[in-house]
Amino acid sequence: MIIVMKPNSPLIEVEKIKAKLIAQGYSIHPSQGEAYYILGIVGDTSKFDPTALNMNEYVDRVMPIQEPFKQANRNFHPEDSIIDVQGVKIGGKKIVVMAGPCSVESEAQITAIAKSVQASGASILRGGAFKPRTSPYAFQGMQEEGLDLLKIARKKTGLPIVSEIMSADKIERFVADVDIIQVGARNMQNFELLKELGKTDKPILLKRGLSATIEEWLMSAEYIMAGGNQNVILCERGIRTFERYTRNTLDLSAVPAIKKLSHLPIVVDPSHAAGMWWMVESLSKAAVAVGADGLMIEVHNDPANAKCDGQQSIKPERFDNLMQDLKAIAQIVGREI
Ligand code: PEP
Ligand code: MN
DSSP, X not given: OEEEEOTTOOHHHHHHHHHHHHHTTOEEEEEEOSSXXXXXXXXXXXXXXXXXXXXXXXXXXXXXXOSSOOTTBTTTSOSOOOEEETTEEESSSBOEEEEEOSBOOOHHHHHHHHHHHHHHTOOEEEOBSSOOOSSTXXXXXXXXXXXXXXXXXXXXXXXXXXXXXXXXXXXXXXXXXXXXXXXXXXXXXXXXXXXXXXXXXXXXXEEOXXXXXXXXXXXXXXXXXXXXXXXXXXXXOOBOOSOOSSSSBOOTTHHHHXXXXXXXXXXXXXXXXXXXXXXXXXXXXXXXXXXXXXXXXXXXXXXXXXXXXXXXXXXXXXXXXXXXXXXXXXXXXXXXX
């Protein structure tokens, strides 16, 4: 349910309405723009009677939100949300590029890649420490030590770091040590994990599930937001379709769809979508053209010997050239990189 106030309503009247609703047990999420003031009402509104509000002279209208996701809904918060990650703003005019290896492999590897992607214009370093591998016999990541190495790379470059969490028992460590906590595709509907992450105030990068609909994905964002954490960044990383040529099918239509349905920023991961390094550049360009707020790209200095996802990782030199091309495309669509 949202309450749209009449333009220029006195703040004291808005406060009176808020106080009344809070006394009735609802929680209120205000959203203010230049010419509007909206109050999002959260709670069980099934028995909500809007009569008194409709009679209030400062209330323009009271509207139910039809979709099952409320706090992630654009009606609830008409302006784009901008998530601040140690000063790097995701969701604003600047397109944010996160780059780095699939997995942290050694101090030399992660610091060299961090320096190189930073020089090319990336503003966040990615690196997996806990890896969700299909095979239990495949490299599972450097785990806690991987997080320590990411911290060293952050210290050397100043780049904020994003890394994937796989279970709720590691939340304390992730909150202390990383700047964005990634929830991978395989955990998008791990509701207990999402609930626990909702209790933190860390930015969360929520990847789309392997075969999740856009609505299911936004409902997962809702789980995090319902706990009080509004800092959610969505990541389209390809979905499973009948096509086997690519690892997944990059659903670029998700970008304008999310922009219409939600105020949350959306980034695109072309690496896990394509599964082939030579497609990453074209798909990155397309993602910027279609309106993505950012990109997450796997970059490796020695893809042939990477411990994970070498086939879809681009080399630093290619990444550098790509960043130049992306700058030009960003400009055409009214953005910056
Ligand atoms: C990753 O980013 O390394 C990863 C495992 O991604 P996804 O969850 O999208 O497969
Ligand atoms: Mn990977």
